[in-house]
Amino acid sequence: MITMTAAAGSGHPGGSLSAADIVTTLYFRVMRHDPKNPQWEDRDRFVLSKGHSAPVLYAALAESGYFPTAQLATLRKPDSGLQGHPDRNLSLGVEMTAGSLGMGLSFGIGVALAARLDHRGYRVYVLLGDGECQEGQTWEAALSAVHFKLDDLTAIVDCNKMQLSGWTREIMNLDPLDKKWQAFGWHTIDIDGHDYDQILAAFEEARDTKGKPTVIIAHTVKGKGVSFMENNVRFHGKAPTPEEAERALKELS
Amino acid sequence: MAVEASTREAYGNALVGLGKQDPDIVVLDADLSPSTMTRYFAEAFPDRFFDCGLEEQNMIGIAAGLAASGKTVFASSFAIFVSCRCFDQLRICLSQMALNAKIVATHSGITVGEDGASHQAVEDLALYCSLPGFTVVVPSDAVETAQAVKVAASTPGPFYVRLSRSRTPLVHSEGYHFTLGKAVVLRPGKDVTIVAVGIMVAKALEAAEVLAEEGIDCQVASMPTVKPLDERFVAQAAWDTGSIVVAEEHLAHGGLGSRVAQVVAREKPVPMCFVNLGDRYAVSGKAEELVQRYGLTAGDIAVAARIAVQRK
Numbered sequence: 001m002i003t004m005t006a007a008a009g010s011g012h013p014g015g016s017l018s019a020a021d022i023v024t025t026l027y028f029r030v031m032r033h034d035p036k037n038p039q040w041e042d043r044d045r046f047v048l049s050k051g052h053s054a055p056v057l058y059a060a061l062a063e064s065g066y067f068p069t070a071q072l073a074t075l076r077k078p079d080s081g082l083q084g085h086p087d088r089n090l091s092l093g094v095e096m097t098a099g100s101l102g103m104g105l106s107f108g109i110g111v112a113l114a115a116r117l118d119h120r121g122y123r124v125y126v127l128l129g130d131g132e133c134q135e136g137q138t139w140e141a142a143l144s145a146v147h148f149k150l151d152d153l154t155a156i157v158d159c160n161k162m163q164l165s166g167w168t169r170e171i172m173n174l175d176p177l178d179k180k181w182q183a184f185g186w187h188t189i190d191i192d193g194h195d196y197d198q199i200l201a202a203f204e205e206a207r208d209t210k211g212k213p214t215v216i217i218a219h220t221v222k223g224k225g226v227s228f229m230e231n232n233v234r235f236h237g238k239a240p241t242p243e244e245a246e247r248a249l250k251e252l253s
Numbered sequence: 254m255a256v257e258a259s260t261r262e263a264y265g266n267a268l269v270g271l272g273k274q275d276p277d278i279v280v281l282d283a284d285l286s287p288s289t290m291t292r293y294f295a296e297a298f299p300d301r302f303f304d305c306g307l308e309e310q311n312m313i314g315i316a317a318g319l320a321a322s323g324k325t326v327f328a329s330s331f332a333i334f335v336s337c338r339c340f341d342q343l344r345i346c347l348s349q350m351a352l353n354a355k356i357v358a359t360h361s362g363i364t365v366g367e368d369g370a371s372h373q374a375v376e377d378l379a380l381y382c383s384l385p386g387f388t389v390v391v392p393s394d395a396v397e398t399a400q401a402v403k404v405a406a407s408t409p410g411p412f413y414v415r416l417s418r419s420r421t422p423l424v425h426s427e428g429y430h431f432t433l434g435k436a437v438v439l440r441p442g443k444d445v446t447i448v449a450v451g452i453m454v455a456k457a458l459e460a461a462e463v464l465a466e467e468g469i470d471c472q473v474a475s476m477p478t479v480k481p482l483d484e485r486f487v488a489q490a491a492w493d494t495g496s497i498v499v500a501e502e503h504l505a506h507g508g509l510g511s512r513v514a515q516v517v518a519r520e521k522p523v524p525m526c527f528v529n530l531g532d533r534y535a536v537s538g539k540a541e542e543l544v545q546r547y548g549l550t551a552g553d554i555a556v557a558a559r560i561a562v563q564r565k
Contacts, residue, residue, distance in 0.1 A: 041323075087349070088321070088349075088350045095321070096317075096321070096350070097345055097346070097349045097350045098345070099345070100341050100344075100345050102310075103310075103314050103341075103342060103345060103346060104314075105314075106310070106311045106312075106313070106314020106315050106317075106318065106342075106346075107314045107315075107317050107318040107321070107346065108318060109311075109314070109315050109318060110314065110315040110316060110317055110318020110319040110320070110321070110322070110326075111318040111319070111321060111322050112318070113279075113303065113315065113318070113319060114279075114318065114319050114322030114323065114324055115322070117279065117300070117301065117324070118322075118323075136310075137310045137311055137314070137342075140308035140310060140311035141308075141311050141314065143306070143308070144305060144306065144308060144311055144315070147306075148303070
């Protein structure tokens with residue numbers, strides 16, 4: 001993610017790093033998927049609703065084997081399948097075009113309804129940002145997922161407490177976010193979004209929860225793992241310079 | 254007076270027919286199924302019908318998710334709620350992803366009537382035609398509606414189908430065959446071509462009758478596919494008749510008139526006149542009252558045609 005955004009000279013490293021542990025757990029421990037058969041009809045689906053975190057999705061897909069990791073260097077280039085925000089491309093493993101926030105959960109509901117109609121057992125995972133929960137459509141979708149009793153649908157909120165221009169609490173407060181989701185009828189789990197055991201346990205609990213969808217509110221740190229990026233709003237939508245990237249990679253190794 | 258029939262009734266019945274043939278047809282609505290007539294499908298196939306409540310933006314996203322999973326989705330509401338209100342969702346979820354969802358809107362234009370300006374979709378053609386990959390169809394009567402809905406179901410990609418609240422005069426016989434992307438010449442003529450769409454088609458035919466008595470020989474064409482436009486027909490009409498009138502129940506900009514003018518300007522510039530709502534919103538009133546007040550009558554088309562012919 002650091003190398004990708006530094007090479008592109010633009011991008012959103014902060015919200016990619018905060019979601020990295022969640023996305024890693026999904027692709028390598030939780031989801032049933034087959035990189036050699038990306039259009040497998042029974043695959044579990046991952047929908048990145050917070051589309052600006054595209055680098056974390058691309059990194060997970062490349063590491064899973066959907067495409068060579070060398071291709072990550074094409075991020076944000078004109079002819080690359082790795083567009084600045086995700087562009088639906090099943091051969092690369094990208095399920096949904098996203099970038100305008102608030103749309104992914106609705107899309108995930110449609111995918112989950114299709115699973116029910118077709119009697120397929122796949123599960124649908126939708127990753128949202130906490131700032132994204134300010135979008136009204138998120139709550140339209142929250143209402144309807146419960147109404148349709150979609151227990152095959154799990155939403156994860158990457159709750160890094162920041163958005164583009166500052167602290168979410170100061171820009172448009174969402175607290176108490178867990179109570180809001182509960183009030184909408186979701187099974188709600190609060191976890192440390194950087195603790196693999198907690199992440200894994202939450203996905204197991206979601207799978208075992210019947211009759212309603214589950215939301216995992218994952219408390220995370222924006223820019224996680226790189227000291228000068230953590231909780232630094234500057235790295236919401238700005239790539240590290242080559243020097244910063246070098247320092248960041250040293251810290252991460 | 255011509256026989257009238259409801260385009261939305263035709264839609265509701267056509268959906269049931271499609272549902273019987275294809276188990277992958279899924280229908281969504283936003284609390285308006287008794288008016289859009291998707292309720293017929295809901296009654297016949299309750300498992301494949303989802304009422305999304307008053308969540309039009311969510312409905313488009315759900316439609317996209319279903320379509321991305323192999324379903325042929327029909328999503329309906331009033332034209333105003335399923336155009337302006339969810340435009341970003343249409344753009345990202347259906348246009349950019351090029352998914353197989355059909356938006357069929359009823360209660361378009363000013364003829365929705367008494368509900369007033371907030372409910373009168375008069376900019377929907379401009380919005381939908383601006384979205385790459387969308388096919389935009391405006392049937393002129395119930396016969397064409399039934400066929401257009403079937404064609405939409407069997408043609409991959411996103412569609413917008415615009416229907417009316419009121420019953421509309423039948424301009425096609427039961428033997429009519431709708432062809433996507435083709436103009437339909439309903440009356441041959443050599444002095445001027447009137448290109449009309451939706452409820453304006455019957456009025457264009459009326460205008461042509463009046464003009465014939467004055468010695469003006471009008472070609473009348475219905476243009477049910479607004480996008481992609483039958484450009485070959487438009488260019489040929491400009492060459493053959495030397496003047497063109499475009500009539501639509503829509504604002505002046507971005508609808509059929511703008512699209513026809515673009516082709517005429519490029520291929521064969523000839524005098525053109527436009528019958529539309531101009532650049533203003535309408536008010537509450539009975540449909541026929543509003544049609545007169547805002548200049549969408551057969552008489553208004555005749556005036557435009559006379560001017561177009563004079564300017565040749």
